[in-house]
Amino acid sequence: MRAPGPILISQEQLAVRNQELGAQISADYDRTTPVLISVLRGALYFLADLTREISIPIHLDLLAISRYGEVSDTTGIVKITKDLDINITGRDVLVVEDIIDTGLTLSYLLNYLERRRPKSLYVCTLLDNRARRLVDLPIRYTGFQIPDKFVVGYGLDWHEEYRHLPYIAVLEDGPGQLR
């Protein structure tokens, strides 16, 4: 498939970084069995690759939340549309995210998870775009700091397109496409 724009992070770079993050997480959580939690759907590719680089026992769970602007949403307020199946009270929890920019979603999510009283709660994000950050968050692991560009691929989409690209590319503003 043709890249929608310049490749920002190659497949090889992703693999190397996943190995490094996996090793780091394995070392940091070697005395416990952490629960890794991801939010559907953007982080799935990262979650799958990252967890296969982790050498300690882990548990996995998934959350889904409503997104701003969804037609099905009439309340104007974010909702959990798929809750956790694992009880995280007293557990070490690591939230695995694809990208953090404003921090609004993750801030909401961390507040939500904190109320379940986990033993610890940290964040691992593949991409961090600090330029647009509104809310500061406890990010423990960062794959890549990225410039202030709109990126797609490796789980990240634009209107459901480009998710399955094996690399991360910049979606450029094409004439007539985006403004």
Added chain:
Amino acid sequence: MAVVTISRQLGSGGDWIARRLAEETGYLLLDRPKLLFLLSEKVRNPGRVHLLEERAPAFLEHLQRARSKLDELAELALRELASRHDLIIVGRGGQVLYADLPGALHVRIVAPLPERVARLMADQGLSAEEARARIEKSDRDRAAFLRTRFGVEADDPSLYHLIVNTGRVPPEAAVRLLVQLLEALPREAEAIPVESIPSSSPGRAAEPGGAVSASAAPTTTTKPNPPTAMEAAARAVAARAARGLAGPPVLPWPHQTILGKDGKPVFAHPSEAEFARVLDFYGVRWEYEPVTFSLAWTEDGRVLEAFTPDFYLPDIQLFVELTTMKQSLVTKKNHKVRRLRELYPDLSIKVFYSRDYRMLLRKFGQDSPAPGPVPGPSGMAATSASA
């Protein structure tokens, strides 16, 4: 923290005593020439305030409100400072503002009129007549301030723990006396929580002019009482004062937000309404255009340039300015934000540029998925990426 308030007659040596006491004790001195919030009286003339009010619905009424709000902001700044520093507050109604504060010491410095005249003549090279006229005016003004603002008489002895008459007690002796007294008094070990400080200001929740959107999201946990925009501005003012910086002569003042029939603010731009909806969605509370900051002024306190950030987010104590307009305006706004940061380095402000905003919408699927015109705020359906 300890607070000493010094109320003084002009020409009594009270200002000198306050300065020397600060040197001896290391307390932070809040005197009139040094601190900007003491100078807020410079905009007492409400005619100056209105110059930058872009929208003033009920003109006179609003101006009167703005005037008393300025006093409130000065008081907020004082309370904020007192929660962090040992203070010596000269004038400004400190003896009333901190009347019930545990550990506060209220001192009044007076002198017989001939002594005051003589001191003023020596200090400022005035004739006896000029000195007397100035004293009379000062007595009148200070009495009027305390009477109108706090409903007390400056000469009421029950307001003070100690009244020193420098007609008999030399100022240097008064300083020694005060130092000894402070050493002898039991010291408050803990910092005074801001909440315990007597307040005459309105509550923290929504108030006219600062429409606070109460988050309806039940699952959001936020700090119970995050500072409002006015309080954040007061903190920034206080932080500037604590750094020993002389301040702008005009304090930030509350901007008057126009509310629509639904009780929600009338936004100046559709992008602001959209931004507010995004914040609502994620349970982030906001205030719309809550405070105006003066950026440039004349010597007599007339405001030449001012800036009202679009949003304040109390939970993260952040001001946000959206710039979705053309480049020439962006440059102007950048200048204003830079100037604001220079004036108040402790204030957090984030500029959301047109590009950031566009990406935010794109992130939320609010841009166009196909060639063609970009739809309005209520446009698109598909969404996916996380923010």
